[in-house]
Amino acid sequence: MTCPPRSRVSGFTLAELAIVLVIIALLAGGMLLSLSTQSDMRDSGDTRKQLADINEALLGFAASHSATDGRPYLPCPDTDNDGVEQPRSGSGVCPSQEGILPWVTLGLAQTDSWQNHYRYRVATGFSNGQTGFYLGMPITPANTLRVCDNAACNATILASGLPVVVLSHGKNGLGAISASGAANPVSSDADELENGDGDNDFVSHTPTPGGFDDQVSWISPNILFNRLIAAGRPL
Numbered sequence: 001m002t003c004p005p006r007s008r009v010s011g012f013t014l015a016e017l018a019i020v021l022v023i024i025a026l027l028a029g030g031m032l033l034s035l036s037t038q039s040d041m042r043d044s045g046d047t048r049k050q051l052a053d054i055n056e057a058l059l060g061f062a063a064s065h066s067a068t069d070g071r072p073y074l075p076c077p078d079t080d081n082d083g084v085e086q087p088r089s090g091s092g093v094c095p096s097q098e099g100i101l102p103w104v105t106l107g108l109a110q111t112d113s114w115q116n117h118y119r120y121r122v123a124t125g126f127s128n129g130q131t132g133f134y135l136g137m138p139i140t141p142a143n144t145l146r147v148c149d150n151a152a153c154n155a156t157i158l159a160s161g162l163p164v165v166v167l168s169h170g171k172n173g174l175g176a177i178s179a180s181g182a183a184n185p186v187s188s189d190a191d192e193l194e195n196g197d198g199d200n201d202f203v204s205h206t207p208t209p210g211g212f213d214d215q216v217s218w219i220s221p222n223i224l225f226n227r228l229i230a231a232g233r234p235l
């Protein structure tokens with residue numbers, strides 16, 4: 001005599017359900033983390049690309065503009081948030097050597113990936129609209145922007161004697177001017193503070209967790225002169 005088959009209870013036990021839920025939670029968490037990392041990397045890459053475009057636009061501006069003496073010059077910073085470089089005084093001097101990038105004058109995007117303006121500093125001798133710059137120009141303190149790898153500038157000087165420095169204040173945006181023209185809170189990081197204190201020294205290094213995330217760009221005077229010679233400008 002054969003016995004009838006015992007009926008099986010179908011479905012999951014509570015323990016099995018719990019394991020499945022834990023696995024789903026872990027997968028979702030991992031995906032979210034990965035998406036956020038990817039988004040940060042994309043924003044950072046976009047800003048790095050924009051900084052390269054800014055350098056190209058500045059080189060193009062110098063090649064296509066002549067001061068009263070016929071020599072080239074670089075644009076003044078914008079300080080009233082209209083994107084247009086500030087008008088020069090009668091002697092050709094910019095009212096301020098540092099401000100936000102004159103994005104309208106240069107025909108570029110207004111802000112970095114985090115909707116903050118790029119900070120722009122130009123050396124006095126490279127931005128005079130009456131007397132332009134030239135090869136062999138005397139190097140005065142006003143013409144020596146430099147970029148170091150720390151705020152004290154006591155280790156490595158990455159570049160000096162620079163005509164121009166442009167920077168994004170990064171994802172944390174601390175020390176930047178926002179798209180609306182408002183000043184963001186300042187950073188407590190010494191290296192980030194150095195990038196917002198309005199003097200000739202800047203800091204560039206790899207990001208530190210929860211701290212420095214500025215992206216700094218500059219044009220070597222040799223690249224500037226080389227590009228102008230290639231464009232046929234007398235120097």
Ligand SMILES: [Ca+2]
Pocket residue numbers: 078079080081082083084085086
């Ligand atoms: Ca302006």
Ligand SMILES: [Ca+2]
Pocket residue numbers: 168169170171172173174192212213214
């Ligand atoms: Ca920053």
Ligand SMILES: [Ca+2]
Pocket residue numbers: 193194195196197198199200201202
């Ligand atoms: Ca500084």
